[in-house]
Amino acid sequence: MNGRCAVLNASISRLEKRSLSSYEIAAIGHELRHAVEVLSDPDVVDHSSLYYFYKRNRERAGMAAAFETQAATDAGEAIANEVRQFQRTPAKK
Secondary structure, X not given: OOOOOOXXXXXXXXXXXXXXXXXXXXXXXXXXXXXXXXXXXXXXXXXXXXXXXXXXXXXXXXXXXXXXXXXHHHHHHHHHHHHHHHHHOOOOO
């Protein structure tokens, strides 16, 4: 990361003892993709540059959402599809 030191602190808390849905797993992957994008951009050094990072990426992708990127959207969809495919595959005995 070009000599920068970055810390990502993520916490997932579950009160219910159940499996995560494909939507929840995809949402986690989507947000982790955002983390990779931001931490990989040497120009993002504060809240202001983070705002402009999303503004640039949103405009480039033609997206309306304020803090969204095509890469994170694609990652979430790919993960959801993979999880659903796995859930449909019968367990091998």
